[in-house]
Amino acid sequence: MREHRLRTGTRLTELGFGAAQLGNLYRETTEEEARAAVAAAWDAGVRYFDTAPHYGLGLSERRLGAALASRPRDDYTLSTKVGRLLEPTPERAHLQDDEGFAVPATYRRQWDFSRDGILRSIEGSLDRLGTDRIDIVYLHDPDEHWDQASTSGIETLVELRDQGVIAAVGVGMNQSEMPTRFVRETDIDVVMCAGRFTLVDRGAQDDLLPAALARGVAVVAAGVYNSGLLANPRPRDGAKFDYQTAPPDLVGKVHRIADAAEPYGVTVPELAARFALRHPAVASVVLGMRTADHVTANAARLTREIPEGLWDELDRLGLSPRIEDHPHTEGTTA
Template sequence: MHEHRLRTGARLTELGLGAAQLGNLYRRTTDEEARDAVDAAWDAGIRYFDTAPHYGLGLSERRLGAALADRPRDEYVLSTKVGRALVPTPDRAHLRDDDGFDVPAQFRREWDFTRDGVLRSLEGSLGRLGTDRVDVVYLHDPDAHWAEASTSGIDTLVELRDQGVVSAVGVGMNQSAMLAWFVRETDVDVVMCAGRFTLVDRAALADLLPAALDRGVSVVAAAVYNSGLLAGPRPRPDARYDYEQAPADVLDRVHRIADVAEPFGITVPELAAQYPLRHDAVASVVLGMRTAAHVTANTARMTSAVPSELWDELDRLGLVPGVGSEQDRHTGRSTS
């Protein structure tokens, strides 16, 4: 599995395991399924694992930490996030979480990007992960918390990095404009951009990606299937796009992409998984994987040979414009 080095030295495999589903995102996942997924990822060469306290109110971190406990710590990169503190709510433990995860509501999430909040959140994550360090820490979705996130939040992470507590720091969001600001105006090393650099949404090309190239900041692309729209060979009529019903014009575009790809023997999910990595600023694509079967499928998508002629044809037709800064993937940047 090819890797790309962040400017601080941490190395991310081109495919990373996103562990939201290990926190019972939308439905229950068993402990065995979670461990099997991590084991399969390791066997496939994946060495980048991403989680957050938000995912299952800490369940994702606990499961991921347990699954990685017997792996050599220096052989993988682990990232988590801060900004959503978990506050105990024992009076609600008999209820279910109301934020998309099938877990008991024994905690509530409280936005907190203050210095103390960031430090407490990271301490809690270390305990749940069962480790003495994480490699990358992101501010988690600070969209509505600009004042704190752009000052105490990022300043605290930079302080932790400069002290050697963490290797790299950044921000993870579902938008590109604020991420671009963090890249231009703060000392971040990496940002996670969810859903804004995909086959059908390339907003990050206008702001984030040029800024990242200019500042030497790496980008991790997430949510590249856009809520499942791009996860199958053809979208269903009721397919979701960014958590809502996909508009007719978006559905039509995906069908047209599939029409072009099928004669080449390539599917839409293969294109969706690989497209972000065509840009020089992108170091890794993080995909949510609940089971070992998901790992096998996504690894195959990431490693399939997509002909350059197909990308050229999609560009010529205006369906998937070229990224502008593309270089050969395995000679243009530091890899191993």
């Protein structure tokens, strides 16, 4: 598995393990499935693992920490997020979480990008993960909290980085405009950008990616299947794009991409997984994985070599214009 380094020296494998599904995203994941998924990722060469308190009200962090407990801590990179404090609500334990995770509502999420909130959040994450350090800490979805996140939030994380408590500072969002401001106006090392640099959505190419290249900030691409539209060889009935039913014109475009790829023996999910890594600002693609089978499929997609002739064909057809910058040529083997 190829890897790239942040400007801080932090290593990211080109495939990152997204652990939201370990927190029972949309439906239950068993303890056995969670352990097997992490083990399969390790066997596939994955050494970057990402989670957050938000995912299953801490369940994802607990499961990921337990699954990695026997691995040498220096051999992998671990990231989590701050901005949503978990406040105990035992009186709601009989209810189900209302933010998409199949877990009891034993906590509520409280937005907090203050210094105290971030320190409390990291302390809780360290405890749930069962580790003594976190490599990357992202500000998580500060869309409505720019003023606090860009001041006390960043300042606290930079201070922790300078003290050696964490290795790198980042921001993770589902848009490109505000992360671009973070890149240009604050001292961050990495951006996790979900859904805005994909086979069918290139919003980040106009603002975030050029800014990141100019400032030496790495980009981690997430949401590369755009909520499922690009997750199958052909869009399924009712396929989602950005959590909504995909519009017919976009579904038609994906079918035309599949038509063009078919003679090359390449599928849409393989194209979607590889696409972001063609840009030199992108260091890693994080994919959500619930089971060992998911890991095997995603690792195969991410390591699939796509013929240059196919990218040329997609460009000629106007389905996926060429990326102006050259793809990665550097990297090491993990």
